[in-house]
Every structure is written in C-alpha cells, then in structure tokens.
Amino acid sequence: MSGFPLLTATAVLPALGAVATAAVPAARRAAAKWLALAVSLGTLVLAGLVVARFDPGGARYQLTESYAWIADFGVRFELGVDGIGTALIALTALLVPFVIAAGWHDADPVPGERPAGRWRPTQGFFALILMVEAMVVVSFAATDVFVFYLFFEAMLIPMYFLIGGFGDRAHAAGEAEGAKQRSYAAVKFLLYNLAGGLIMLAAVIGLYVVTADQLGTGTFSLQRITEARAAGELTMAAGTERLLFLGFFLAFAVKAPLWPLHTWLPNAMGESTAPVAVLITAVVDKVGTFAMLRFCLGLFPEASAWATPVVVVLALVSIIYGALLAVGQRDIKRLVAYASISHFGFIVLGIFAMTSQGQSGATLYMVFHGISTAVLMLVAGFLISRRGSRLIADYGGVQKVAPVLAGTFLVGGLATLSLPGLAPFVSEFLVLVGTFSRYPAAGVVATAGIVLAALYVLLLYQRTMTGPVDKPEIERMPDLRRRELAVVAPLIALLIALGVFPKPLTDIVNPAVEHTLSDVRQTDPQPELPAVEAAE
C-alpha cells in the first residue's frame, strides 16, 4: 500500500503517452513514432520494476493499491498482482515496443493519397496501441471485479479502431474490397466481444447482489470475496454459482477464443495489420485466459469443477479443430489465427486440468505463445508487405532470395509447433503432462495436436519458402531490413533463452498457481508408485 504506486504508473504512463502521441501535429509523424516507442520502452522499464519488486515467496497479491472510487456500489480502484499477473504484465510491456517498431510504416499515408481533413492516421495508430497497452495492464492488475470489467470492455474501443482503421493493403480483390472486409471484421470483433461482455455485466451485477445479500455491504473486491468464501461467510447456492460462472466464462471464452466462439479471430487477425494481429492474439486475448484463471476459478470454485468436463472437451475440440483448419487455410494470416485458436485450446485445457503442472504450463503458455506468435506473425507481416498478398499460393522459393527472412520465419514456425529448446515446448509439455495425469484420454487427444501443428507449420513453410523461384515479384524480394531484424532477433533470443532456462519465470508463477489450486480445493493426482525413492 505504501510507497510509489507502481502498477498505476505502469498503466498511466502509456495512457498519457497515447494522449501525447495523438496530440502530435500532423506534419511531425516521425516524432509521434519515436514518442510512442519511447513511452512503450518506459513502460517496459516500469514493468521490469514490477517484476523486480515482486517477491515470489511473499504475499499472494503484491504491490497492492486501493483507492476509493464509487463508494455507493462498493467499487474501489484496487490493483495488485500475483505471479500470473506479473508474468503477463511483463509480456505485454515487452511486446508493445516490438509491435510499435514492427508497425513503423504500417500507418504511413499512402503515397499519392491525400489524407482527408484533420485525420492523422499515424498518430492515431500509435496512440491507439498505447491505449490498448494501458488498458491491458489495468486488466491484468485489477483485483476488483468491477474495475476489471470496465477495462476489459473499454479495450474494445481502441481495438475496434485498430482493426477497422488500418489494413495491410494486401487483399486479393483490391483495396475497396479490403476496406469492406476490414470493417466487417471490426464490427464482428466488437459485437462478439460486446455480447460476451454484456452477459458478464449481468453476472457482475449478480455477484454484487449476492455479496450485498450475505455480507451486508456489496463488494467487488476479489480478495474480500475469496476470503469470505474460504471462511464460510459467503455461500452461494449451486445454481446461482453456476449461472454466475457461466456469465463470466462466456465472456472470457469469446475473448480467448474457445471453439465455437472463435470465428471473429480469423477475420480480425486476417484483416488487420500484422502488428495489430499480434496485439490481438498475443496480448488482448490473453486477458481472457488470464481471467478464467483468476476470476472463474477464484470466485466460483465449485462451479468451475462442475463445468470442467465440458470445458475440457471444448478445449480439445479447439486444439484439433483449430489445427485442422489451419492446415486448410490459403491465407497466411488466417492460418496463424487458426493456429492460435489451437493454442488457446491448450491454454484452457491446462487451466481446467486443475493440476499444478497444467496451470503453471497454461500460464507459461500464455507468455510463450505471445512471443512465438509475435515472431511468426511479424515475419509473416514483413513477407506480406513485400509481396502485397496474403495468399500462400503467391509465394514459393523465398528462402533462396531472402534467407534471413526465411530462417526467422522457420524459427517462429518451429516455436509454434513447440520444438524442444524453444520456450513454447516447456509450456506445452507441462500442459500435456498436467492434463494427462488427471484425464489420460484428453492428454492423448491433445498430444495428437502436436502432430497437426507440425503439419500446418511445415506445409506453410514448404509452400512459401521452398521450391524454385518462379515469380518475378519474389526474385526481387529484399531480405530483412535492419529495423525488421532488430524486431525479430531479440524475440528469437528470448524464445531460446526461456526454452533452455525457464526457471526465473516458473519461480514467479508457481506460488500463484498453488494459491489458485487451493482456491478450487484441488490437489495433484499422486503417482501410482509414490514409494519409488524409498524403495531405492
């Protein structure tokens, strides 16, 4: 409580930066870019401080802040992070500078097209990205359900404009059709998530009513509710708890996205620019899975256990279905989107396996998937910007003319298929082990997902990068530029480093997972032969 409000600062800095970036005059586009980059790097420093000040062995929620806000409804602006929140704030702050650097020219005015009126697309683009970052940080840090809800929903506004307002001009049927598709994708994104959010709003109000009913004063405080539930002061009828759980879960399942609520993602990722697609899948969607872990499990343990079988099945369907659809895609970005759906299936599976390996794995998965998808998607974006097409069939033999681009693309792909030695392997294996130890059949089905992952990644690589160079556009294709390499290389280094030595991250995450598991009153299944070491 005492001391510098670090979490608030981490959120306020990008928010202020967004305002400042938006205010940069139209003629000074470059200044706006550098300002945005500087702000995001500053946020990264603050997030680094959050990680440094977080003590894995300490209290569950740390760096807590609490300010009176809407006293009448028991809403307080409460922030605090556990290990999971810390890891995800770090991921967000880490990725945004790369997103900004990768999208350096994405919002430049098209030569020959005069920008209309006072609309300053470049400034707007970077301001919106920073705005999203600010809101995501608050979402990860909020320990008040109402505050979380507010920012969870508010995030939709800047995202809507980022998806609908900026595209990669690589649509097969021309720019007019592209604009139409973009606006369709943006509206679909907004409506899908709003629908989920509205259901959640009802559940939030329901939660307030329940707490007001039993605790005397209504509250949205996560800690207060968890403690009251543990102490037996707050009991919910099974039916009420399940309804409230479903209300929360649906919103998160849309955001995550879980089959069959996934169809907005391919549109949104396909139509937006690659950096925005990274922002969607690597950062914004993680709020959904994070919230399942923190709010669904933390607030409604019994209902979570009740829903587990269905959720596990949905997660499995997501894994296999997403992978199969990725195999069948003809559009690079939509392929990555379906691959992400498959990966989100893994994350949800790990969460609802209710084992420490599964949940630690799921948390690590969120972080590692963020980084690996960023590599794959950003390199795909660089590729698309060179050729002006998103169709896989328009490529072939890129490896010969642009070996570095092909190499980084391959590394991103290998990370996506969870090659050991790269970070995603650690998380995927943990999720699978954790799932298998509780639901062997589910574990086996999910393992089939790793074969399919190899299929879609390698097919993509084979079709785009290998073979003879038989298209003139590809013959002239330049290799990665210095800026682009500077974006991708650190991320790849991080993938390798965390794949070999993930301990710093697991140390942060493990205690938080133990807390969550004790919330849902689950213990790990024990091995059949626990006395092995004694026998030796």
Next chain:
Amino acid sequence: MESLIGLLVAAPLLGAAVLLCGGRRLDRAGHWLGTALAAVSFALGAVLFFDMLGRSGGERTLHQHLFSWIPVEGFQADVAFRLDQLSMTFVLLITGVGTLIHLYSVGYMEHDARRRRFFGYLNLFLAAMLLLVLADNYLLLYVGWEGVGLASFLLIGFWQHKPSAAAAAKKAFLVNRVGDAGLAIAIFLMFTTFGTFAFGEVLAAADGAGEGTLTAIGLMLLLAACGKSAQVPLQSWLGDAMEGPTPVSALIHAATMVTAGVYLITRSGAIYDAAPNAQTVVVIVGAVTLLFGAIVGCAKDDIKKALAASTMSQIGYMVLAAGLGPIGYAFAIMHLVTHGFFKAGLFLGAGSVMHGMNDEVNMRKYGGLRRHMPITFVTFGLGYLAIIGFPGLSGFFSKDLIIEAAFSAGGVRGWVLGGATLLGAALTAYYMTRVMLLTFFGEERWRHRPTATPAEPDVEPAAGRGAAAPGRASGQTAGQAAGAAAEPHPHESPRVMTLPMIVLAFGSVFAGGLFNWGEAFVHWLEPVTRFEHPHPPLPIPVITGATVAVMLLGVGLAWLQYGRRPVPVTAPRGSLLTRAARRDLFQDDFNHAAFVSGGQHLTRSLVYLDHTVVDGAVNGTAAAFGGLSGRLRKVQNGFARSYAVSMFGGAAVLVAATLLMRAV
C-alpha cells in the same frame, strides 16, 4: 571428469550457433571450424572413454547435473547427463563417424554456396544426437530426439529449391512427429506411474508397476522408435530422405540418428523385460521391417534408395535383437556400431560415385567403375563384404550373433524369427551384390548413353538430378538441364573424401572381430544392458554354416542375374513383386489412401463447415437481428397521431398492470 560431459554437447552446439548466426564472413573457414569442433567433441569422448576404462565395471557411470530445467510442483525436469557404457559407445560412434563425415563433406560440398550453413546444421545434429544419448532422463532425451529430427529436416531439405527435397524434409519431420507423440505419451505415463522420468528411478522401479502400464509405456516407446528408426509402420520417410546431400544420408540416415530407436529400446530394457507383450510387438516390428527393407532394396535402381532400404532392414535386425531381451541387447548395439561403420562407408562410397558421375544416382547408368575409382571401389567393396556377412568381417560377427539369438527365442517363435533373419541375410546378400555389380562391374553403361531415356516411376531423369546440385559444375548442370546428357567423366574423389572412406573401411573389416574377441563388447555393456547367453536349439556351427550358405546363395543369384549378362539401362517392367517393391510395397499409396486423402477431405469440409455452420450461425444471428429491426422500424412512421396512439396504449397498459398488481 564429469564436467567434460557437458562440453561434449557444447562444442558442436557452439559450432552450430557460430556458423548459423555468423553470416557470410565465415564462408571461407566455416567448414573447418565445424569439423574442428566435431573433432574436439571426439577428443573429449576419447578422454572420457579412457578414463572410464580406468575404473572398474561398477563405477563407470558418470553423472553431471547442470541445472534444474522445469521446476514445477511435483514435476522436476533437470538438465542432467549420464555417461555409462551404453552412452559411451554411442558417443564414440557419433563423434567418430561424425568427424569423418564432416571431413568428407568439406570435399563433397566444396562447390555449394551454402556450405557454411551445411556445416552449421551438421554441428547442430551432432549436438542434438549427443544430447539424446547423454540425457539422464526421458524428457531431456526427448529434446535431443526432436533436435535430431530438426537437424534431419534441415539437412534433407538442404537443397530447398528442389520441391522434392522440401517435400521429403517435411515428410520426415511429420512421420517422426507421430513417433515423438508416442514418446511424449510414454513420458506422461511414466510421470503418472512413477512420479518421475529419470532413467535411474524409472528403470529401478519398473518391476513394481502393473504389467498393463508397462506394456503401454513399451508400446509408446516402440512407436517413437519406429518413427525415428524408420520401422514399419512409420518407415515411409527414409527412402525420400535420400533427397538430402549424401554425407547427410551417411551420418544421419545410416550411422547414427536412425539407430536412436534401438538406443531407446535398449535403454528402456527394464521396462520391456517386465512387459513381454510389448517385447513381442518389438520383435514382430523388427522382423517385418527387416524383410520389408530387404525386399524393397532388391528392386531399387537408385543407389541411395537401395542403401536406404538396406539401412531400414539392418535396423530391423537391431530392433528384433533388442526385442529379445537380455540375450539380444548387447548384440543389437554391436550390430548398430558395426553397421554404423560399414553403412556410413557405403554411403560415402555412393557419394563418391555420384560425385564422379555428375550426381547420377541410377545404378543402371553406372557400370565398370572399378577401373576409374579404385579407392572408392575397394572401400565400398569392403563395406559390401561386411554388410553381407562375409566371414571374418564386422557384419559377419554382429549379424550372426543376432541370428543365433533369434533362434534362441524359444519354441515356434524362435524358428520363425530365426527363419526371418536367415531369409533377411540371403536378401541382403542379393541386393548388395546387385548394387556392387551394377555399379562397379559390367560394361560402362554411362558411355554413349542414348539421350533422354524415358523416366520410370522410381528413377528420376538426369535433368532433375542435374538441377539438384546448385553451383556444382554449373556448366554440366546447364548441359544436363537441357537434356543433352553430357557423358560423365568418372574420376576418383579428392583425398579429403577418400580418407574418411578408408578409415570407415578399416572399421568395417576389423570392428566385429575386435568386439567379439573374448566377448569384449558384451561384457563392456553388461552392467547397463545385462546379458544372458543365448541357447539356440541348433548347434552354433550349424547356424553359422546356414548363415554363410544363404549368403552365398544370395550372392550367386545376384551374379546370375546381373553379373553374367548385360544390364539394360532402362529397367524392365519386372514381375508383380518387383513393381510392388519399386513402389516401396505401396507404403505411400497406403498412407495416402489411409491418411492423406481422408485428411484433405476432412480439412476441406471443416473449412467449409466453419464458414457456413459455425460462422454461419453467427452471421445468421446478426442477419436475424437486422431483419427484426427492419420490421420494427416500420412502426416509426413519423405521424404524430400514430405515436400518440402508442403512447396512450402504453399508458393504458401500465395503468392496467398497476391495477392488476394491486388486485393481486
């Protein structure tokens, strides 16, 4: 001494990192750096080996714990190494043969613009393979397991501009991934059963677990082994993998990586010993594969594919031996090592031939090369004698022991397995003699070759091959690409290539006898794999005699067919069996029918369903709301009096509702 183990892996890993990230600056010296680091690894292995010899049998196992890799509650995965006699054997084989093949590649890849990267990949392979055999737990083994798969992928597809190479690389990785999934599931099972997956603890506790669990683990491990070692039913990738440069085929797809499955089964011996059903499946897989590979090998005209089929068959021998339990483990490893020598030698010889023949691989277009490439001929010939089991050479000892062990399996099983191994030996002699005769003897069919021979299914036309080697002999490449089929000028390869071949030939000749001297090899491995003497139902000299007899039979048959009369340059249509074998006994047709076409239909229909049903439901809902609001909009017609009606109506309803509520 323990601290050296990590360096063993680190040296080639460093080489890979430097060569792959170093950029063009390293183009001039990169290959020597890669070779030097492989040699460093070999030297370290030798130091460790002599150190190990200095200690008594029980104290030879070394452990090195580097750091805790994935620490999660109840799940401890460490980066830790274990160097015992079994891993030591592999270390020496991998680094020894590896160094030789690095050296060979210096010459073989000389004209390839991307030679630096080739050496980077080779070093990456060495590091992964060493990690595989040195790992102290199954998870770390899995890392090496997929690591070698990656290296194999990169090297098979090294000439990526060839669609066939890229497709072969993908196929290899995918089929291996199926096996990897098996290994992953085996690890899950170990974790849920034993709470750990470290070798020491799992293998010590294996006896105590239920047989059903152990059988499941055993079968999953076997699946992994099938993928990596190209055993039936996951054998289909190995033939295509010959798209890679020949040194790759020698190192990865003959001597080391493909034998990893045998290592895995031998390492997990304690599990198999307690799960006889799993062992039976292992033996069946081995026997089927050894015949499968041998039959395919008899029909192939592509020298590398013939050798690849032979590799598959020989690994079948090893798997079969490993499935026999303690009577076979040591023999499996012994055959693995001798096979490493002679098969690597044979592949290097094949590479040398291709080097001198403008990358022609069709043996029907060779012939009489012994006069032009004497060193290649002699080394290849020694490898040939070794693989067919000519008495006194390496293959004779190791294969004969496996055949004896197979007969000792007991009862009908013993006779069936023994018969299969004998039949395999005859077939081996037949197809290897065929390769030998077609390549080095007979008339020089590459002279005055009629142009543009029609392509038959298995053999690619010279033009395709010519385009295969970038940068090499560009003038000839262009000539071949034009279909002009310039006459090759076979010549002996440079010394940097022949030297490794000579060394490997020495291994092919002497290794078997050396290993069998007072059962030295068996006793060396005994602390790890245990050993029981096989007791065949026939006297050993009878079996040995039978082995030699079937070998001579195979050689004789091949000579009758290919040695006595001229060989047509275009393959005759052949019998039904020949045609089937040429198509790899329809393995790809089967896979295509069973998985590929079904999978394609599935994904296509899912893509369609996702668009129409799942997304259709969403868009349908949206459209329904749109339609509804269109209807509702009509109520708002702009006439004040119509609004007034609805106002009054609404008020009336409200009043009525209030009154009703009061009344109730």
Next chain:
Amino acid sequence: MNPANYLYLAALLFTIGAFGVLIRRNAIVVFMCIELMLNAANLTLVAFSRMHGNLDGQIMAFFVMVVAAAEVVVGLAIIVMLYRSRHSASVDDASLMKL
C-alpha cells in the same frame, strides 16, 4: 357535494381530450385537446388537494399551469411555422419525425 364527482368530471374531460388528440387532424384542435387533458389533470390535483386537506395538489396545479403556458408558446410557434411551410395545419401532412 361529493368531491369524487370532480374526479369523474376530470376523467371525462381527459377522455374527451385524449380522443380528440387521436382523432382530429387539425393541429390547433389537437393542441386544444392537449390543453383539455392538462386541465383535467389540474382538476384532479385540486380535487385531491381538497379531499386530503393539504395544499400539495394545488401547488402542483400551479406548476402544471406554468408548464402548459410555456408549452402553448412553443407549440403554437411550431404550428405557425408548420402552416407557413406547408399551408396546412393538418398533423397528418407532416411525417418528419423519422429518419
């Protein structure tokens, strides 16, 4: 006299006004009918004030009168403007209240 009779009268006046609003087309007449409804409401307020013996209802009636006066000003102005532009005071001639 029974104060309830005032309520009956008010109800009658209100009904007449409401029907007038719905039936008549002439904006002036509609307007007058609205006034009639307002005054019916006023009458009710005053009647209740009398029945309950306090002044609240009468105060409310004054408020309503003020509002009604203001409404007359705005409403008549609208009608005059409408008449000027359309040369008709019929409410059905204008259906501008939609998008």
